[in-house]
Amino acid sequence: MEIEKHNWPEKYDINKLVTIQNDIDKIINETKTSVRRNDRYADPGDSLMLDGHKVVVEQVYPQKLGEITEENAQQEGYKSLEAYKNGITNIHGEDVWDPEQVVWVHELKVVG
Numbered sequence: 001m002e003i004e005k006h007n008w009p010e011k012y013d014i015n016k017l018v019t020i021q022n023d024i025d026k027i028i029n030e031t032k033t034s035v036r037r038n039d040r041y042a043d044p045g046d047s048l049m050l051d052g053h054k055v056v057v058e059q060v061y062p063q064k065l066g067e068i069t070e071e072n073a074q075q076e077g078y079k080s081l082e083a084y085k086n087g088i089t090n091i092h093g094e095d096v097w098d099p100e101q102v103v104w105v106h107e108l109k110v111v112g
Contacts, residue, residue, distance in 0.1 A: 017041040032077030036103040054112035066099025
């Protein structure tokens with residue numbers, strides 16, 4: 001899915017991108033390398049600190065929930081797409097999984 005960069009929404013505070021300790025642990029252990037959110041929290045090259053580790057945002061792009069693949073789910077730290085869907089709907093409710101819903105993918109790398 002393409003959205004011209006000049007039409008991207010304003011970004012939120014990057015320090016609010018990842019707030020759940022289990023997700024922070026997965027990122028530090030590099031079993032979670034991407035974060036999908038309804039809003040954009042960073043641009044490529046932005047960084048944040050998670051439990052004393054520097055994490056750099058390598059890529060940011062929009063994606064529809066219906067376009068998420070098994071590989072994408074594994075990048076989110078889940079074993080399968082079904083497990084990822086269950087995780088999202090357990091947190092946010094069944095109605096949140098709309099295949100046309102656009103989310104913002106933030107691909108991360110621990111650098112320090």
